[in-house]
Amino acid sequence: MAKCHRNNVDSLILHRIPSASSSSSSTSGNTFSGSSLRRIIFDAISCGRSSRYQRELRDEDDEDASKSTMMRNDSARKSEKLCDLLNLAVIESVVETKKKEETLEILKRVVRDLQVAAEAETAEKKIAAASTVRLLAKDDTEARVTLAMLGAIPPLVSMIDNDEDAQIASLYALLNLGIGNDVNKEAIVKAGAVHKMLKLIESSKPPNQAIAEAIVANFLGLSALDANKPIIGSSGAIIFLVKTLKNFEETSSSQAREDALRALYNLSIHQQNVLFILETDLIPFLLNTLGDMEVSERILAILTNVVSVPEGRKAIAGVVEVFPILVDVLNWNDSVKCQEKAIYILMLMAHKGYGDRKAMIEAGIESSLLELVLVGSPLAQKRASRVLECLRMVDKGKQVSAPVYGISSSSSLGRERGHDLRMSAESKAVKQLVQQSLQSNMKRIVKRANLPHDFVTTSQHFSKSLTF
Numbered sequence: 001m002a003k004c005h006r007n008n009v010d011s012l013i014l015h016r017i018p019s020a021s022s023s024s025s026s027t028s029g030n031t032f033s034g035s036s037l038r039r040i041i042f043d044a045i046s047c048g049r050s051s052r053y054q055r056e057l058r059d060e061d062d063e064d065a066s067k068s069t070m071m072r073n074d075s076a077r078k079s080e081k082l083c084d085l086l087n088l089a090v091i092e093s094v095v096e097t098k099k100k101e102e103t104l105e106i107l108k109r110v111v112r113d114l115q116v117a118a119e120a121e122t123a124e125k126k127i128a129a130a131s132t133v134r135l136l137a138k139d140d141t142e143a144r145v146t147l148a149m150l151g152a153i154p155p156l157v158s159m160i161d162n163d164e165d166a167q168i169a170s171l172y173a174l175l176n177l178g179i180g181n182d183v184n185k186e187a188i189v190k191a192g193a194v195h196k197m198l199k200l201i202e203s204s205k206p207p208n209q210a211i212a213e214a215i216v217a218n219f220l221g222l223s224a225l226d227a228n229k230p231i232i233g234s235s236g237a238i239i240f241l242v243k244t245l246k247n248f249e250e251t252s253s254s255q256a257r258e259d260a261l262r263a264l265y266n267l268s269i270h271q272q273n274v275l276f277i278l279e280t281d282l283i284p285f286l287l288n289t290l291g292d293m294e295v296s297e298r299i300l301a302i303l304t305n306v307v308s309v310p311e312g313r314k315a316i317a318g319v320v321e322v323f324p325i326l327v328d329v330l331n332w333n334d335s336v337k338c339q340e341k342a343i344y345i346l347m348l349m350a351h352k353g354y355g356d357r358k359a360m361i362e363a364g365i366e367s368s369l370l371e372l373v374l375v376g377s378p379l380a381q382k383r384a385s386r387v388l389e390c391l392r393m394v395d396k397g398k399q400v401s402a403p404v405y406g407i408s409s410s411s412s413l414g415r416e417r418g419h420d421l422r423m424s425a426e427s428k429a430v431k432q433l434v435q436q437s438l439q440s441n442m443k444r445i446v447k448r449a450n451l452p453h454d455f456v457t458t459s460q461h462f463s464k465s466l467t468f
Contacts, residue, residue: 107143110136111150118155123166126159130169137176144177148184153177153191160196164208167200171214178221185225194222194235201240206251213256216244220259223266233273238264242280261298268305274312283315287325293335300329300341307345310352317349317356323363330368336377343372343383350390357394366391 110132117129133152137144156177159170174193178185197215201207219237222228244252244260252260264282267273277283283306286299306312316322329342346365349356365387372384 107146111152114155118158123163126166127169130173134173144181157191157193175218189228216256216259220263223263229270233267238276242282265302268302274309278315284319287319297337307348323359327363327365340380347383347387350387
């Protein structure tokens with residue numbers, strides 16, 4: 001066992017216990033200075049810690065380097081993708097711009113050819129140029145705008161005065177240019193197309209069916225714009241459209257008649273055009289045509305516009321059997337729209353004229369109105385209730401109404417009272433029984449409909465406002 005003795009401050013003497021074989025007098029030992037020993041121990045400890053620390057640092061550096069490399073690779077890949085996208089966008093933009101430039105050049109060339117063809121004498125060039133415009137404008141909204149801006153409309157309008165084939169080509173080219181483009185529609189009318197079309201119809205004896213159908217289609221498209229309605233209506237186009245609709249000569253196709261009816265509806269929206277419509281025999285024709293379910297709703301829509309003016313109400317009331325016809329429409333349970341339009345017409349006429357109310361009662365309108373109040377659509381129920389309210393005023397000659405077509409209510413009242421005085425006692429008794437029966441039936445049905453209790457009672461109050 002080694003023993004450590006401290007001889008002095010500066011040295012340590014290590015004694016080794018002698019073994020059995022060694023001499024007791026001999027000794028061996030090594031002497032180290034204190035500073036040398038401390039340095040050796042410190043170096044050994046420091047060397048061990050430094051190596052482990054350096055290994056950890058190297059591992060961390062390697063990991064950081066690996067992460068940094070991965071991040072640089074990801075960033076590089078993202079940059080490459082971004083560059084690819086930007087390059088693709090630039091390429092697409094360049095291609096799109098080039099395509100638009102090429103399209104513009106094509107349209108410019110087409111318009112130049114059209115303008116040259118309009119001045120040429122050969123019909124083939126005119127037909128080819130107009131047909132090209134028609135084809136380009138058929139399904140391309142941007143082409144319609146560009147062609148009109150480049151000046152395609154005036155030469156097409158001028159071609160309406162040429163031979164038949166060129167006329168048809170130019171008419172359908174104008175039709176396509178106006179599809180869904182109000183600016184083009186207004187420009188076509190301002191270029192004088194409406195008057196040229198009517199002049200063409202008047203000069204054709206007999207009129208060419210293909211040309212007539214193309215003109216009707218143009219009137220339908222052009223009349224959709226509010227600014228064009230008064231111009232077309234005052235031009236005389238309504239007479240032509242009515243003739244096409246009535247088709248007495250059996251030269252119009254079903255499509256042309258449908259287009260004419262729709263064009264007349266567009267024109268009737270403008271109240272001033274109603275007066276032009278009344279100059280024709282359109283109203284009797286429309287009322288007598290009711291029953292054809294394919295056109296009845298459109299016919300009733302025209303009549304709702306006509307009935308909004310006093311002259312229109314007078315014209316409708318003057319048609320034979322008008323109220324039985326309209327009352328019959330109220331029973332079309334499978335056509336709610338027709339019911340609503342028919343009851344609207346009757347509501348306005350009942351509100352404005354006492355004589356019309358009596359005619360409605362004579363046509364048996366009460367049962368139809370009560371049925372609408374019970375099972376009609378919400379709008380039809382409101383309008384039917386308003387008509388019933390108007391009909392309550394027809395009781396014992398009492399009248400609360402505005403003048404009927406220029407005849408004062410007081411004069412009407414005098415005539416009705418005179419008529420009552422001339423009635424026989426039997427007629428009065430029958431009338432009284434009918435009124436009592438009607439009143440009783442109305443009370444029962446009103447009770448089922450949960451209407452106000454005083455709905456069927458005679459009232460002196462009559463509201464002149466129509467809100468439905």
